[in-house]
Amino acid sequence: MNWYHLTRTDDIASPALLVSPEHVIGNIRAAIKIAGTAQRLRPHVKTHKMRAVTDLLLTEGIRQFKCATLSEARMLAEAAPTNPLPDESPVDVLLAYPLVGPAVTQLARLRTEFPAVHFSCLIDADAPAHRLSDAFADAPLDVYIDLNVGMNRTGINPANALMLYANCQLLPGIRVVGLHAYDGHVRDTDLTIRGQRAGETFALANGVRTVIADGGGPILPLVMGGTPSFSMHARQPSVLLSPGTFVFWDAGYADMVPDLPFAIATVLLTRVISVIDEQRLCLDLGHKSVAAENPLPRVIFPDHPDARPIGQSEEHLVVRVADASQHQPGDVWYGVPIHICPTVNLYDSAVVITNNEPTDTWAVTARGH
Numbered sequence: 001m002n003w004y005h006l007t008r009t010d011d012i013a014s015p016a017l018l019v020s021p022e023h024v025i026g027n028i029r030a031a032i033k034i035a036g037t038a039q040r041l042r043p044h045v046k047t048h049k050m051r052a053v054t055d056l057l058l059t060e061g062i063r064q065f066k067c068a069t070l071s072e073a074r075m076l077a078e079a080a081p082t083n084p085l086p087d088e089s090p091v092d093v094l095l096a097y098p099l100v101g102p103a104v105t106q107l108a109r110l111r112t113e114f115p116a117v118h119f120s121c122l123i124d125a126d127a128p129a130h131r132l133s134d135a136f137a138d139a140p141l142d143v144y145i146d147l148n149v150g151m152n153r154t155g156i157n158p159a160n161a162l163m164l165y166a167n168c169q170l171l172p173g174i175r176v177v178g179l180h181a182y183d184g185h186v187r188d189t190d191l192t193i194r195g196q197r198a199g200e201t202f203a204l205a206n207g208v209r210t211v212i213a214d215g216g217g218p219i220l221p222l223v224m225g226g227t228p229s230f231s232m233h234a235r236q237p238s239v240l241l242s243p244g245t246f247v248f249w250d251a252g253y254a255d256m257v258p259d260l261p262f263a264i265a266t267v268l269l270t271r272v273i274s275v276i277d278e279q280r281l282c283l284d285l286g287h288k289s290v291a292a293e294n295p296l297p298r299v300i301f302p303d304h305p306d307a308r309p310i311g312q313s314e315e316h317l318v319v320r321v322a323d324a325s326q327h328q329p330g331d332v333w334y335g336v337p338i339h340i341c342p343t344v345n346l347y348d349s350a351v352v353i354t355n356n357e358p359t360d361t362w363a364v365t366a367r368g369h
Contacts, residue, residue: 002334003020003022003023003356004269004353004356005334006356007356007357008357009332012269015269015270015284016350017343017344018266018358019351019352020266020352020353021352023263023265024056027246027248027262028057028247030246031243032060034230034231034234034261035234035241036234038061038062040239040240040241041064041240042065042092042240043057043066043247044065044096044243045066045067045076045244046068047244049071049364049367050364054076058081058091063092064240065091065092066094066096067095067096068095068096071366071367074110075365077091077113077117078114082116084116090118091118093120094121094122095119095120096121097122098128099122099128107119107121119141120142121143122145122180123143123146123174124147124155124156124164126164129167129168129171133171137173140174140175141174144177144180145164145168145176145179145180147161147181147205149181149201150185150204151184158204158205158207161208161211165217177220177221179223181204181205181222182226183197183225183229186201186226186229187229187256191259202239205222205224222239223240223241224240224242225239226245227245228253228256231260246262248265248266249262249264250264250266250339251299251336251337252338252339254336266337266340266350267335268285268299268335268336268343270284271283271330271333272333274329275328275329279320279322279324280310280319280320280321281327282317283317285312285317285335289346290346291339291340291342292312293339293342294339296310296312297338298312298338299338300338301319303334304319306322307320345367346367347364348367349361349362349363
């Protein structure tokens with residue numbers, strides 16, 4: 001039996017998100033092994049958004065984190081030890097997302113509420129740097145310069161980063177303490193190609209670090225790598241690593257980067273709700289239950305390899321099978337999402353599975369905004 005084949009399901013309303021603590025812990029330890037030490041990891045919590053998983057990461061010695069929302073930052077702050085041991089590092093939270101609008105003052109309030117937690121954020125332009133400096137004039141905020149190394153979402157062109165760094169030295173309310181470069185576009189299955197492309201993004205980011213140091217500045221820490229690329233950046237001893245999806249894993253990355261040693265730790269429980277005809281079934285797994293940003297299939301069914309999703313709406317997923325007469329309304333199916341991160345955000349809680357039985361629930365603490 002796989003861990004998600006449950007001995008009893010009568011009390012679980014579908015669709016439901018199932019989680020295996022055993023496999024989550026195994027994935028965390030596998031990531032630490034790749035990194036070499038827990039101190040090199042700064043995992044992104046946008047995947048799990050759960051206080052319970054945050055506690056497991058802390059238990060394994062991880063103290064540095066990335067997040068994308070103020071809710072995730074609060075979750076991390078609330079999980080921080082209230083009475084840390086003398087040799088424990090403080091919990092360090094990097095908001096790896098541009099702060100605009102009210103988010104700036106919200107971060108200021110969060111830092112005041114949790115003085116024992118170290119907060120920082122990203123900058124990639126002069127205007128937000130000035131805004132942050134004004135907001136934190138009385139207690140300077142640490143910032144990382146965000147570099148665009150090919151993802152083309154946020155980040156400054158590396159060629160312009162030195163000027164931004166120099167301008168920030170004139171702003172009393174912020175301190176540039178590091179560089180950040182997310183290369184989520186580096187996800188090649190071929191290890192040689194992935195290593196080559198990760199090397200190119202590292203060269204861009206490290207070039208900025210070298211120019212700053214050659215100009216009399218410090219050798220800044222460099223945070224790099226999503227889940228597909230972080231094992232490549234682990235070869236560079238000076239890089240701090242920031243994977244996220246590894247804690248839960250999903251069908252998309254399992255197919256794309258099969259060399260990584262992670263196990264599926266979250267599965268969706270769904271049920272057949274209607275037999276349409278000889279080859280079509282309907283499941284209760286609509287857009288509201290599994291990430292819908294990708295083309296079909298958005299979920300795979302390991303126990304039903306012949307099943308092919310052919311249509312989806314808000315509460316319905318239509319699948320084609322070889323023989324629909326083999327299935328009945330109420331039958332339980334288990335699905336592995338192609339993309340787990342936004343799937344988790346659709347659930348208020350996950351059902352904890354131990355020894356093939358539901359034993360607890362974990363709140364999705366930081367879902368939504």
